[in-house]
Amino acid sequence: MAEKKVRFVIERQDSPESQPYTQEFDVDYRPGLNVVAALMEIQKNPVTVDGKKVAPVVWECNCLEKVCGACMMVINGRARQACCALVDEIEQPIHLAPARTFPVIRDLLIDRTRMFEALKKIQGWVELDGSWDVKDAPIQNPYTAQTAYEISHCMTCGCCLEACPNVGPQSDFIGPAPTVQAYLFNLHPLGKFDKPKRLNALMEKGGITSCGNSQNCVEVCPKFIKLTTYLAQLNRDVNIQALKNIFNN
């Protein structure tokens, strides 16, 4: 029986410092097959097309429903989530590569620490504890709740950083996702107290001024967050903050 096969060309790397190389694998086709499911097949039977048995391909995934962000990789040249990349909808052979904007740990597994470091820089949280009473949660502004909800969908997958031409070893830009998170926390009824702090952080080197308006981020975001709209809003906000910095002193 001549079964239909799907060819995968995978860029692999044994350790953070070692040289990348490619290997090809064939996976039995089945309807609804996605890239994560195919990687699971390869894991069960890690034999290349030349019949060589190799170490299974390492990658990361968790939720399998585009919620956790872990499975982001470069599929046919574009950063996207592997768990919702349907084999039927993409060109074959399917090329997989790690998102090299981030340090590669092994094969398709990357280290996203830089995104969390960036969230620390912009204070991507709400200050709850202090010398004051902790009351019930304040209500969200109903006019901005929809926007806050949308931005809060960000799963720190890193698609937008991988696609952004200004994020990478050549630049210190913290990237679209952490930048836009500043807006989410500025909208929060308690988080807004720290708005000047966040905006001032965005005006530092590697902050929002490193964006060059290529708008790749909004094109690739798997959660459809209107990143460029909020980047423009933040550009307005930092301009106003700059005026305050100049004239309030």
Next chain:
Amino acid sequence: MFHTTFYIRRLHSICGLAVLGMVLFEHIFTNSMAIFGPAALNGALEMMELIPKPIFLGLELGGIAIPLLFHAIYGVYIALQANNNASNYGYCRNRNFTLQRWTAWYLVIFLIWHVGYLRLYTKGITGTPISYELLQNYFQNPVVVVLYVLGMFAAIFHFCNGITTFCMTWGITKGPRSQNVVSVLSMGLCAILCLITLTFMGSYLI
């Protein structure tokens, strides 16, 4: 916390749009006089000579040389921070982003040649006034014509796409609709300015 990067980036942006944009418009306007023949262009060039020398030099330095050098040098620094990826992410805005950088590189080389040869060498060192006849003679070489037309197209595209990105950088256009409207309008302006350029460059050849 002086936010040096922020202020330099914003200065780079306003410098490109307002100052260099004005220079570009003035340049296209004066040069388009060639369409109406040698007398019209020479007249326009002589009009500029009427401006007293110190004021003229001051304008050239403060209004062109310094802003251009600042925008160009810091622009190279910005361009070096991009890893152009339009081959993988071929969206319109990203292609324009890449073109913005390619035109910047071409402009660096072109402007060194253009300003160096015509302004600094021909007018500055040899003291020859720029005239229709001089330019027509210069444009007998088809290679020069092609490189000059490309230089103008590069500057025009770079400026017009710059209008679109300027509006984003300053948070003037926020949503995709207003950004698209500005983009279409500025590309329309780009087409018009390119046509004017072709017309006045062509007028030397016929």
